[in-house]
Amino acid sequence: MAKNVSLASMDQKLAMAKRYSYEGVVAGAKAAVVASVATAIPTFAIGKMSxxxxxxxxxxxKALIISTVAGMAYFVVADKTILKTARQNSFK
Incomplete structure (x- = not known):
């Protein structure tokens, strides 16, 4: 019986971790899109004017500048989202 409880608990923890990861991926992807647009406009404008x-x-x-900013935004936001969600649910 103790083994079944342990497996159920592990399954629940795995399901929660997958959900936290998915939330982080979605938030990171949104941040990457916003960062790409916010970086592309001034980068191409400066390329024309300067x-x-x-x-x-x-x-x-120019593509390297934009992709670097998008990648950084993705990883920072995804990490912060996963940690925030895990912290909120760790007290429950």
């Missing part, structure tokens, strides 16, 4: 940027920032550099 002589220095026109000379030194080729399309690959």
């Amino acid at each position: 002589p220095w940027a026109r000379t030194y920032l080729n399309p690959t550099a």
